[in-house]
Amino acid sequence: MLIKNVIKRSDMISCTLCKDAPCSSACKVIDPAGALLGIWFDNQDVAAMKLPDVNPCVKCEALCEKACVNRGSVPIKHLITELYEKVRPMAEIPVPEEQSRLACDLCGIPLENPFLLSSSVVASTYDMCARAFEAGWAGVCFKTICSLDIHEASPRFSAIKGDNGSILGFKNIEQLSDHSVAENMEIFRRLKKNYPTKFILASIMGQNEEEWESLAKLCEENGADAVELNFSCPNMQEDGLGSDIGQVPELVEKFTRAAKRSTTIPVLAKLTPNVATMSPAAEAALRGGADGIAAINTIKSIVGVSPYTYVSTPAVKGKSAVGGYSGNAVKPIALRFIAEIGQNPVLKDMHISGMGGIETWKDALEFILMGSGSIQVTTAVMQYGYRIIDNLKEGLNYYLAQMGIKSVKDIIGAGLDTVSDTTDVLERDTILFPTFDLEKCNGCGRCVISCDDGGHQAIRFDDRKPKLDGSKCVGCHLCRLVCPREAIAAGKKRIKA
Template structure:
């Protein structure tokens, strides 16, 4: 079955802490529930269901896993596994792939085992961290940006906007570049390439002038990097003509790309800033300068959490704060918009697009692929959940490609571009699709009625049994009710009318 609406969702396991060394695993002798729960969290429930034992041990089990949980009694582990058995598994029409051949792709011609790369950030900043990521299954790393600057970080330097379960929705950082010397970073590259020759090292660099861009690119190539990424987009290094100050000026993008190109013979990617109205002009400048590919997006300039008593935004550093870079799942719609812009630009045809911005699940990754991404970079989700998320990223995408009959990632790349319009004026406006209420899921909360009454077209009322009733004469098919329903008890209906 091609997946759309999951049978189980994060809301069903909202209290699960996704523990390290999970007590539920230690308490269970039959099923290791932690990986199953994690797969549900990352929308990979069909893979989880197919990896269950043939016979369900949870039917007669007293659920010691639930008592051992760090939130004892708050996570319905047994019920979730039963639902995998009886709700999800019967709908699994495609068997799990026997290998990961479909995930093989490339970065500007450099072979990748799968499209997943750690984005340039703290998650790829030491030898040990990169080695552990490679061991976990990541195909490559974009190493934390190498520079000649003397870096001293602020403390604290992170803040976040969180959801009702405490998970990060949007993440702000005022992190700067690698605090290792150039020589130390080159030694890390040599060790990584020696010990992990099939993994890809994308060396992110930032120079202060043409000479530095050339020298850093040359050194990275000589010390084992497979490709170089020019960081023209860091919002936290904007003073003195660095970071996003460069990415906002196409002439500088072309000039410094050309400088790096003159001393570097391996693939060259330019990492573009989203702090612009349009990315195409800088992207075209990068291509003229000799870039083989583009990476987008970097973090977005932001202010988060102004304290009502101190008046300082987060993170507060000794009574001061600063504009920083915003990332996480919250920026994905903006990142998708920019990737689509680059993917639809005919002048950029043939340029490799390495997509970044809010990827947490395999479905997030797929959306970027469908809009033109050929490789995928992840940072904030790893900071929150760890390198282990690669399992569900790979498994979910691999199963999807198998379900669709695709031989590889390349076949899915860009399939969403042709049906994407530049503006809403071109959309068909004569058909109204009514919502459909799934009464067995409805709990009678009335949220749909409130939303429709105060934010819509007053088309939903509640009957005496506290169940929603639709007034078809008022409904315009906006589907606000679908979005606010906490039970997912409203779906797009089959009933539709055509305006005359």
């Protein structure tokens, strides 16, 4: 079983994950770009098992590498060979031919798989939603519909990036749909007519009870399968909207009740993470009649203050603003809120539609294990496109088949019993020492530096080799985290004196 990836993203750091990738056009035998996407999105076993039985790269002239837009920078032939030699022998089963294990529901309405686009620019026009449906997404949460006159700033995005240019954290100051209500209703009608089995979740925002009520009714009348109440957008120009509502349980209850008065379809409250705890707002939504909770929306943030202009990004004519932060960096925060809702006995019958930093099927699985019955994605789509749905579905389906799990629904919330709000439940009578693999170790000494200056001075450095001093080690495992060679693992336990 592949618990961790054999090939690292860093091994293909120069790959730009091209559109209409020249490497695949050049190769007449396999799809190198598809295999590279599998590596990038934590789906190596599926990528390896989809290859032909015999490695065609052994005798080829690496035409894929010659065609690469970063010619000579991406070791495509080597990476494919790694899939054959290191990953394929460890893969336990063939790639399943069908994906019925992924079938689930959102408040009783069938979904072909758990994956939806979340309310944002990625689900804001008919064409975009149609292309997402064609790609394999089960549904969309359409960009928030309102009666406000929306005018956006430019630019309105910024990011914190990794060494290869991939986005770790993403900030936006974008608001709501800039189409009229009538235009959006026409989009719903067309989508439902042309894609009757796909799920349409209509995100709405009203300025008063009457608007919440009328917008919910309109969405149902024009084909929406469910309504999501936006109590969480942090980017509103006016006070008393978006996350201002989500921070006041009384308003959450009042406006949820207003929306429920006019519709018979499920209603989800989308809640803000800009609170200490989400349960008060979630319980208020339940009292108002909500059928589910969607979480999390983006986190209020400031990104990239310029050392020259002193303005944070995105800068608009010398000014900036606090905006919503998303991307893989927020996933731990999102999981904490999902677990909080999932563990709350008052909310036990509420559907949770989870989002916040999901890029890979493993990310999605974590949300499911913490209680999410459906998954929503935006930032990863903005970066990599609708095509990521292939690896989301294939990876999760392969995992379920490999584990002998008949349905994704069987593991919703399966990890909740392992999580505690406090650390007082943790066993504290033993120390788990690290152990060093000296064959992998290159003698860099990073573990020694971190242990000396951020730990307990428990590692000696003799002849450029680390050696543990068990009398000082407290088993914090900082050394494991900083080792660039993954040469440190969990070792033996010792009972404390």
